[in-house]
Amino acid sequence: MKKFDLNRILQWLAHILRCPVCGHKYEASQTKIIDAADDKPMMGRSILVHTDCDKCKSSVVFSIAIDGPEIFSIGMVTDLTSQDTSKFKNSQPISSDEVLATHEFLREFDGDFRSILK
Numbered sequence: 001m002k003k004f005d006l007n008r009i010l011q012w013l014a015h016i017l018r019c020p021v022c023g024h025k026y027e028a029s030q031t032k033i034i035d036a037a038d039d040k041p042m043m044g045r046s047i048l049v050h051t052d053c054d055k056c057k058s059s060v061v062f063s064i065a066i067d068g069p070e071i072f073s074i075g076m077v078t079d080l081t082s083q084d085t086s087k088f089k090n091s092q093p094i095s096s097d098e099v100l101a102t103h104e105f106l107r108e109f110d111g112d113f114r115s116i117l118k
């Protein structure tokens with residue numbers, strides 16, 4: 001079975017991907033693979049890539065699915081760094097109950113962080 005050459009994929013991604021905010025071409029050095037799904041078979045594998053734009057300083061996370069000769073990518077502008085993206089990639093989504101609980105908390109919160117961080 002053929003193996004992924006992640007360095008070649010990174011170079012190729014930096015060549016074809018453009019910043020959705022300003023259109024600047026990405027640098028390979030600013031593009032990091034967060035999750036290459038090494039435990040999955042090559043067909044149907046999905047790669048998570050984080051890249052920073054040199055020009056406008058925005059960051060984008062791309063999910064890239066490779067299915068034989070076809071490659072699909074979905075990009076999402078984010079304020080996460082590549083380290084944050086690695087940290088949170090397997091986290092559960094925030095539930096609506098958690099959002100409501102935070103809203104309720106903030107409605108009553110007096111702004112005194114010293115008292116809540118004790």
Ligand SMILES: [Zn+2]
Pocket residue numbers: 019020021022023024053054055056057058
């Ligand atoms: Zn940009």
